[in-house]
Amino acid sequence: MTLAREDIEFIKAHLGEWLTEQSFAKPPAVYEIELRERMVRVEEELRHQRELIQTILVQMDKRFDAVDKRFEQMQLNMDKRFEAIDKRFETVDKRFEQMQLNMDHRFDAVDKRFEQMQLNMDKRFEAVDKRFEAVDKRFEAMDKRFEELTRRLDRFMFWSFGLTVSVGALVVAAIRLWP
Structure with missing residues (x-):
């Protein structure tokens, strides 16, 4: 429910009376002076509160400035x-790169050593192969000698057997012919 303008004016006109009617112990003039004193005190308090708020705002600004700083x-x-951390990482990266280069050089050196060892081993195996070839030739020569010896023994046995059979036949013929 809204108040009309007439109602508001009526309330303004009679508000003072109604307030004085409520205060039976004090006459309206004393009450009015008291109200004025209260209003003065309220205004002073409001001024004091405004000053405090301004001081607080100034202090808050200072504190915010300090916090910002x-x-x-x-x-x-x-x-x-x-x-500093970026610089450390750069130095660490440089160290890793240096380590990578050192490792690459070391691996290259190891590869060269392995290649050299492989070449040395190849040469040694070739030398061993040559020795085995020489030994093979010796064994082949020995085989030829044994074959020749076997052939000679075979001839000797054949001749010995033939001679024995011939002598045996002659002995048998001689015993038969001998009366």
Whole structure:
């Protein structure tokens, strides 16, 4: 429910009376003075509150400025630390690259050693192969000698057997012919 303009004016006109009617112990003039004193005190208190709020706002601004400075300082410190970490990572990267190069050189050296060892082993195996070839030739010569010896023994046995059979036949013929 909204109040009409007439109602608002009526309330304004009679508000003072109604308030004084409520205060039976005090006459309206005293009450009015008391109200004025209260209003003065309220205004003074409001002024004091405004001053306090302004001081608080100024202090808050100072504190916010200090916090902003701290954040800026922290940001600068963090940036410096991150730059230091970046530099450390760069040095670590350089060390890893150097280590990689050293390892590559070492592996190359090991590869060369293995190649050299392989060449040496190949030469030794070739020398051993040559020795085995010489030994094979000796064994072949020995085989030829044994074959020749076997052939000679075979002839000797054949001749010995033939001679024995011939002598046996002559002995048998001589015993038969001998009366």
